[in-house]
Amino acid sequence: MSDVTVYTTPTCPWCTRLKNYLKEKGVDFNEVDVSTDYDSAMKMVELTGQRSVPVLTKGDQYVVGFNPDQIDRILQ
Amino acid sequence: MEVYDLVIIGAGPAGMTAGVFAIRKGLKTVIVSEDIGGQVNWTNDIENYMGFGEIDGQSLVRKFEEQVKEHRVMVKLTAVRSLKKEGELFFIRTESEETITGKTAIICSGKRPKTLNVPGEEEFRNKGVSYCSTCDGPLFRGVPVAVVGGGNSAVKSALDLAHYASEIHLFSLLSNLTADAILVERLQREGKIKTYLGHTVVEIKGGQAVEKVTVERVDTKERFEVPVQGVFVEIGLIPNTDFVDDTVERNELQEIMVDCLCRTNIPGLFAAGDVSSVPEKQIIIAAGEGAKAAIQAWEYLLKRSDASAQ
Numbered sequence: 553m554s555d556v557t558v559y560t561t562p563t564c565p566w567c568t569r570l571k572n573y574l575k576e577k578g579v580d581f582n583e584v585d586v587s588t589d590y591d592s593a594m595k596m597v598e599l600t601g602q603r604s605v606p607v608l609t610k611g612d613q614y615v616v617g618f619n620p621d622q623i624d625r626i627l628q
Numbered sequence: 629m630e631v632y633d634l635v636i637i638g639a640g641p642a643g644m645t646a647g648v649f650a651i652r653k654g655l656k657t658v659i660v661s662e663d664i665g666g667q668v669n670w671t672n673d674i675e676n677y678m679g680f681g682e683i684d685g686q687s688l689v690r691k692f693e694e695q696v697k698e699h700r701v702m703v704k705l706t707a708v709r710s711l712k713k714e715g716e717l718f719f720i721r722t723e724s725e726e727t728i729t730g731k732t733a734i735i736c737s738g739k740r741p742k743t744l745n746v747p748g749e750e751e752f753r754n755k756g757v758s759y760c761s762t763c764d765g766p767l768f769r770g771v772p773v774a775v776v777g778g779g780n781s782a783v784k785s786a787l788d789l790a791h792y793a794s795e796i797h798l799f800s801l802l803s804n805l806t807a808d809a810i811l812v813e814r815l816q817r818e819g820k821i822k823t824y825l826g827h828t829v830v831e832i833k834g835g836q837a838v839e840k841v842t843v844e845r846v847d848t849k850e851r852f853e854v855p856v857q858g859v860f861v862e863i864g865l866i867p868n869t870d871f872v873d874d875t876v877e878r879n880e881l882q883e884i885m886v887d888c889l890c891r892t893n894i895p896g897l898f899a900a901g902d903v904s905s906v907p908e909k910q911i912i913i914a915a916g917e918g919a920k921a922a923i924q925a926w927e928y929l930l931k932r933s934d935a936s937a938q
Contacts, residue, residue, distance in 0.1 A: 564763035565669045568686045587766030587792075601836065603767045603858070604754040616754060618663075620705060 554580035556627070559596045559607040561587045566618040567606040573620065574608075579627060581608075632658050634925050635720050635730035637708050638868075640666025641911045642901025642918035643736035644692045647701035649922035655929070659696070660720060660728060662707040665689030666738040667865075667902065668911060670760065677911050688911070704728070708737070708871045713894055716932075731932075732925040735872065735884055735892075735899040736918060739865035739909070744776060748832030749861070756838025757859045761785040764858075768793050773858035774841050775799070776829050782862035783807035786821050787814055789860065796821045797854050799843060801828045801863075832859055867903045879905050890921035898924055 558574070558581050560567035574581050586593035586605060596607055600616055608615045608623055615622045634650050636643045639661035650657040663669070671685035680688065696703065707723040711733065718733040741759040743749060749757055758764040761775075765788050773793040775786045778800030784807075786798045798815075803826045805812050815821055824843065830851070831842040840855045867882050877885040877893040884892055884899040886906060892899055900906070900921040901914035 561763060561766045563765070564760070565671070565686055566760075566763060569665075569669060572686075572690075587769075590769065593767055593769075597767070602754040603756055603837065604758060604764050605767065606763075 554582055555610055556581040557584060557609045558582070559584050559586050559592070559605055559609075561585065561605050563587075564605050570606045570608065570618045570623075573618070573623070577627075629729055631717065632656050632728065632730040633732065633929055634658075634922070635660060635718060635728055635733045636736060636922075637661070637711070637720065637733065637871075638666060638736035638738055638901070638903070639664045639696075639703060640668060640736060640738045640901060640914060641692065642738075642903075642914040642921070643734070644696050644701075645915040645918035646734050646736060646900060646922040646925075647696050647703075648699050649919045650925065651699045651701050653922065653926040655922075655926055658702045658704060658728060658730075660704045660706065660708055660722060661737075662705070662723075664693055664703070664705070670762075671911075674911065710871050710873075711735070712873070713875075713897065716896070718897065732896045732898070732928055734890070734918070734921045734925060735869075735897070735903055736901045736914075736921075737868035737871075737903045739867050739902045741861065742864045742866045744829060744861055744863065746829060746831055748834070748838075749859075752832050752834055752838045752859070755836070756834065756857055757832060757861065759861055761788045761860045761862075765789050765792050768858040770794050771857040772797070772855060773860060774829065774854065774856045775860045775862060777862035777864070778802050778805045778807065778825075779862070779864065780807045780811060781864075782860075783811040783815050785860050785862045787811070787818060789858075790818050790820045793820070793858070797841075797856060798823045799827045799829055800825050801846065802826070829859065865902070865909075869903060881905075889924050890917060891924065896925075896928055 584592045613626045633655035634657045636659045668685040710721045718730045720728040769792045772795045826846045883905040886904045890898045898921040900917035902909045
């Protein structure tokens with residue numbers, strides 16, 4: 553199982569963008585749809601202190617939003 | 629020093645189309661952009677881009693991107709900090725501390741959502757304050773939210789949020805909604821949405837996250853508070869021109885002034901798409917303007933080399 557998790561909502565264009573970016577880079581990830589999984593949604597809000605998707609986590613590091621520079625940094 | 633014939637700032641429909649046209653004209657070209665696709669990424673259903681019937685924004689961006697890659701246009705993914713003309717050359721400074729030099733430049737940096745500029749907005753950004761209801765709406769299930777604005781985006785946003793939020797307070801500065809009649813009709817049928825005409829949000833308050841908004845009635849200046857956990861700001865768009873100095877002429881909307889050939893007041897500097905003063909902000913218009921700007925840049929270089937040969 554991958555240590556990269558992506559929190560998304562189905563209607564979020566930036567979430568699609570993030571997932572495509574990871575697929576292009578060949579990065580395996582788990583996806584959590586926070587629109588249907590309320591507990592995970594709250595876990596995400598608690599971890600980041602923010603109510604916004606997409607969120608990418610790896611261990612205790614996270615990136616809110618689609619920011620390729622920051623994403624590349626924590627994926628290294 | 630590496631000098632490009634053309635530096636394109638922005639990779640939305642205007643920038644990517646300009647890139648393809650410039651390469652086909654044989655110009656040594658680079659696109660510098662914070663992202664690929666710009667505002668099209670935020671659009672769900674596009675039904676008026678010719679040749680595709682119905683397509684979502686992400687898919688259209690991918691198709692544009694594929695075409696840019698096929699033409700081997702160089703793309704540098706970084707934000708632009710400043711653009712300056714010195715002598716005959718343009719110097720573009722990026723966030724990744726690189727200086728890119730070009731004989732011509734096209735600004736296609738698009739627009740971004742306008743902010744309210746009220747206390748609490750920046751502090752609670754992503755902590756309840758959002759500019760994308762289609763993205764963040766599901767995170768506000770069962771809680772009250774505010775939507776600020778009275779146009780199509782605001783009303784669509786309120787209708788979207790009705791699927792999740794317990795109640796929606798829609799605040800419109802004007803005394804009427806400027807959204808399309810069909811949307812206003814839907815809004816009136818939706819019991820969860822309370823509309824406040826002639827009202828504006830003057831402060832966003834909370835602790836760790838948004839807890840309430842202070843609202844002011846425009847005519848009487850009377851203020852009251854409404855408890856909400858989310859504030860969705862949908863008050864229109866502002867051009868991305870922060871990296872351009874005052875020498876570049878802009879209109880009252882801060883759009884870069886262009887003539888019908890996409891020329892700005894600075895020789896060799898062009899602008900295309902939503903960031904420019906061209907009327908009507910549509911994907912198909914932005915793409916067409918991008919094409920036109922690239923051809924104009926090529927003609928500008930041609931005339932300049934003719935002049936120097938004489």
